[in-house]
Amino acid sequence: KATTNVSEELEYTITGIEPGAGQTETTNKTISEYESLAGWEQKTSSSGAMLTQLGDAINNEEPIIVAAWSPHYMFAKWDLKYLEDPKGIFGEEEYITTIARKGLKDDMPKAYTILDRFHWELSEMESALLKAQEMNFDFEAVAQEWVDENQKTIAEWTEGVDSADGTSLKLVTTPWDTEQFSANVAKIVLEQQGFDVELTSVDPAIMFESIASGEADASLSPWMPATHGAFYEEYEGQFEDLGANVTGARIGLAVPSYMDIDSIEDLKP
Numbered sequence: 001k002a003t004t005n006v007s008e009e010l011e012y013t014i015t016g017i018e019p020g021a022g023q024t025e026t027t028n029k030t031i032s033e034y035e036s037l038a039g040w041e042q043k044t045s046s047s048g049a050m051l052t053q054l055g056d057a058i059n060n061e062e063p064i065i066v067a068a069w070s071p072h073y074m075f076a077k078w079d080l081k082y083l084e085d086p087k088g089i090f091g092e093e094e095y096i097t098t099i100a101r102k103g104l105k106d107d108m109p110k111a112y113t114i115l116d117r118f119h120w121e122l123s124e125m126e127s128a129l130l131k132a133q134e135m136n137f138d139f140e141a142v143a144q145e146w147v148d149e150n151q152k153t154i155a156e157w158t159e160g161v162d163s164a165d166g167t168s169l170k171l172v173t174t175p176w177d178t179e180q181f182s183a184n185v186a187k188i189v190l191e192q193q194g195f196d197v198e199l200t201s202v203d204p205a206i207m208f209e210s211i212a213s214g215e216a217d218a219s220l221s222p223w224m225p226a227t228h229g230a231f232y233e234e235y236e237g238q239f240e241d242l243g244a245n246v247t248g249a250r251i252g253l254a255v256p257s258y259m260d261i262d263s264i265e266d267l268k269p
């Protein structure tokens, strides 16, 4: 394989996302652990900028290597492949978990019960993310539509829980599509149950910090075990983990399928 050329053409650069993303750290770790990536760099900016560059590269059939994750519409929109990661730095499968501040179970058992029940099938989340593309990424609207169409599931989530009569609840979410969807669904469902929900988008570090300090009540955003594992360990014991709300997620480095490489080890220092 003419891999030297590809690495040269890529200018030894991985197109990353936000500096504060868990994946940015994981990609840096990957760069330091693979000999094939010695001297490589990750250029961070934002998920939006990465997607624009990915789209431009594909339009011109140029090489590009990006920090990618799924579920995400990028895999439906373009023909992409994850590069094999023989060292397993990105792990195999990620799940998205729900965390709550210590004490929530005792002071707000109704909220805790509903939060504990939230979960989505991977396929449901994928179709919501595709729909978001058509709805200008208005996740309040995407979530409302999902709620309207899934009243049966919501009845299960709220079964036997009385109205909360205006109790306020603070949810924190990270800014990515998956979490914007789940957090907005959670907000609507909890508001239907009488909670007054304040939803704030923050970086992963602040998400963990605010739950650990008790400033926020809960989040449906942590990706585990690889993506946010370092934050999770840092704050372990200072929050409660209510378990996965989605399974079958994944993170890694991805390239357009027309590129003639399959593994991180096919790259050259």
Ligand code: PBE
Residues within 6 Å of the ligand: 017, 020, 021, 022, 023, 024, 069, 174, 176, 178, 204, 223, 227, 251
């Ligand atoms: N992500 C999507 C995030 C979490 C959700 C993988 C880009 C990250 O922190 O890396």
